[in-house]
Amino acid sequence: MVHPSDELYGADRVLVEAVSVLEEAGGGPSRGAEVRVLLPRDVTYPEQRLTNELRRRGVPVRTTDVPVLRRDYLHPRALPALLVRTARGFVELRRERPDVVYLSTSAALLVAPLARLLRAHVVVHVHETWSRQERVLLGPLLRLCHTVVAVSDAVASGLPLPGTRVTVVHNGFDVPRADxxxxxxxxxxxxxxxxxxxxxxxxxxxxxxxxxxxxxxxxxxxxxxxxxxxxxxxxxxxxxxxxxxxxxxxxxxxxxxxxxxxxxxxxxxxxxxxxxxxxxxxxxxxxxxxxxxxxxxxxxxxxxxxxxxxxxxxxxxxxxxxxxxxxxxxxxxxxxxxxxxxxxxxxxxxxxxxxTRDAFRERLADALDVGTPTGATTGG
Known part of the structure; x- marks a missing residue:
């Protein structure tokens, strides 16, 4: 799993739940899966809230060189460094030898072609509403993904894919009752x-x-x-x-x-x-x-x-x-x-x-039916 931040806000919390779904979901390479989470090192998060939560749950986490699309990098001077991180990210990903690569937000889409080169099944969980520019720039990367999950109907309708290629799964949580x-x-x-x-x-x-x-x-x-x-x-x-x-x-x-x-x-x-x-x-x-x-x-x-x-x-x-x-x-x-x-x-x-958390996990498990054999090209 590749995730762009080390916080504990919305998409970060969804990642925590998705880890459990991938570990427990039946069918294909996800059955009995060992899940590892890769976080980028290009931005520092001193409190490491996501890392701490995942480690508390026994999930291996590594901060390393994986490419993340951030608005600050969308100018020519930043592109060489982004390309270097992309090359290093391929080396890191190859070391993991994954069957499934789960990109937890659109910001991780640069990893999609790297995962395809490694013949992995690529899942992207889209949390963002795409602008016209993003549809043009990110559309080719999105089409490399085998499984596309969107968090709402509005997000799904804004993606440059047929509706049949996108599954809407609303986020769900167990919210602790406050005193x-x-x-x-x-x-x-x-x-x-x-x-x-x-x-x-x-x-x-x-x-x-x-x-x-x-x-x-x-x-x-x-x-x-x-x-x-x-x-x-x-x-x-x-x-x-x-x-x-x-x-x-x-x-x-x-x-x-x-x-x-x-x-x-x-x-x-x-x-x-x-x-x-x-x-x-x-x-x-x-x-x-x-x-x-x-x-x-x-x-x-x-x-x-x-x-x-x-x-x-x-x-x-x-x-x-x-x-x-x-x-x-x-x-x-x-x-x-x-x-x-x-x-x-x-x-x-x-x-x-x-x-609810149970409703979310059930729907996400259905969406993440990643039974396509390694190396398949379905949906690419």
Whole structure:
């Protein structure tokens, strides 16, 4: 398995579950498989959260030279180094002599031709919504993969492949139930009164995750009975947003609480009344929206990407026009704590039907029917 990061966010957590599926799935080379995970060394992740989780589960992990497509590398000066990593990655992959190579995101697609040279069955798990440019540049690499899994209908429809070549498998997790007393303590921490509304946004502070839009709408909404809690941190590479600076410039900064990264995400979700997902471009299938539903919390989300797969508008939350600050302002003004609780109850029911860990693993196992003999060219 080749994965581009050493964190423990959405795609990283899906990888952890996929490891178990590959180890346990019947049929073909996956039966009784020994799974190894290769991580790139081009970006440093000091906390090594994914590595620690995998090793806790007894899964071998190695940080080595495998090529990863990052936006920072898409200019001529970066190409020589990327080519060197690709050559070294082939040597590393050949050393493993794999029957199956699982590429956990589109960022690992440079490994696809290397795996085909080694006559391995190639699986790619697409978590990203592709732009037109990505369809042109990555399409040839995608067509080298034998098995293509997409996390949502929106992601699948954006791939340059016939629909019959793509299997949609929604992510699913067992979300730990947070302690009610701890959630109450977190509400106290931000100074929320018993009847106050608490809105949570939790994601990396990437430019497209919508923090700037949400904070502008929050400032316009001017609610004196509400608090906004922001979890997360800037990404190690790519465009980012200075959330703290934006929050401090608001008319009432005391009602915006920039917590940063936290190991208590479930407790913060339980402390909130509504979880906001304001992504300004199609978000494939945000994990935080699924976690919110699991914990019985309504979601206020952009109406694009995979979010409509999670949020039933008006029933388990509300969908807001993507990137429309006026619409987001109106939506924040309209939030009602009692109504949010009703929607949260409906969201929990929807989670149990669609997004549990068992449902995900069953569907992924069906999709990863990698029984094609080594060296076959099906779907290439």
């Amino acid at each position: 009610d007393r701890r959630a109450a303590a977190l509400r106290d921490r931000v100074g929320a009164r018993p009847d106050d509304l608490v809105v949570l946004v939790a994601s990396r502070w990437n430019a497209w995750k919508g923090h700037e839009l949400l904070l502008e709408a929050w400032g316009r909404a001017g609610r004196e009975d509400a608090h906004l809690v922001v979890l997360g941190a800037p990404p190690p590479s790519g465009q980012r947003v200075d959330v703290a600076a934006l929050a401090s410039a608001l008319p009432d900064p005391g009602r915006v609480h920039v917590v940063g990264e936290s190991t208590e995400v479930p407790a913060w979700v339980l402390a909130a009344d509504v979880v906001a997902v304001p992504s300004t471009r199609p978000d494939p299938l945000p994990t935080i929206a699924i976690e919110a539903a699991a914990l019985g919390r309504a979601v206020l989300a952009a109406d694009s990407g995979g979010l409509p797969d999670i949020v039933e508008d008006g029933v388990t939350g509300s969908l807001v026009p993507t990137g429309d600050v006026d619409a987001w302002t109106d939506a924040l003004r309209a939030l009602d704590r009692s109504r949010a609780r009703e929607q949260g109850t409906a969201a929990a029911r929807r989670f149990r039907f669609l997004f």
